[in-house]
Amino acid sequence: MSNQVDVAIKTFNDGFSCSQAVLVSHCEEYGLDSEMALRVAGAFGGGMGHIGETCGAVTGALMLLGLKYGKTKAEDTDSNDRTYAKVKEFTDMFKQKHGSIKCKDLIEFDISVKEELTKAKEAGVFKTVCPLLVKDSIEMVERLL
Numbered sequence: 001m002s003n004q005v006d007v008a009i010k011t012f013n014d015g016f017s018c019s020q021a022v023l024v025s026h027c028e029e030y031g032l033d034s035e036m037a038l039r040v041a042g043a044f045g046g047g048m049g050h051i052g053e054t055c056g057a058v059t060g061a062l063m064l065l066g067l068k069y070g071k072t073k074a075e076d077t078d079s080n081d082r083t084y085a086k087v088k089e090f091t092d093m094f095k096q097k098h099g100s101i102k103c104k105d106l107i108e109f110d111i112s113v114k115e116e117l118t119k120a121k122e123a124g125v126f127k128t129v130c131p132l133l134v135k136d137s138i139e140m141v142e143r144l145l
């Protein structure tokens with residue numbers, strides 16, 4: 001297990017979301033301090049703010065790809081194309097391993113519904129499934145960074 005995986009799992013276990021844990025694992029390599037990374041990724045946990053859509057471990061990885069490859073000049077279409085190609089490659093890998101990139105599919109609960117969120121907590125998915133998704137996400141994104 002890489003040091004960045006350890007950092008992310010610790011971050012997640014300390015009470016941060018999947019998106020925060022994944023982004024903070026590599027953010028400083030790309031000029032983003034960890035406090036700002038936690039803030040930026042804070043709205044993406046639980047499938048985009050607990051609506052069960054794109055998994056936070058995925059959005060955190062996509063933010064890392066943007067930090068490395070994202071364009072900074074409007075006319076830089078090459079960087080844009082490269083970034084989107086990396087996003088496709090990452091999401092294809094993630095889907096191949098886990099079947100989906102949607103939080104509600106991955107944890108098998110729709111956490112946008114209060115009762116389902118309670119059931120998900122009771123089932124322990126945030127202690128079993130989510131750390132695995134964080135780990136896999138980092139291992140996959142590291143191949144592309």
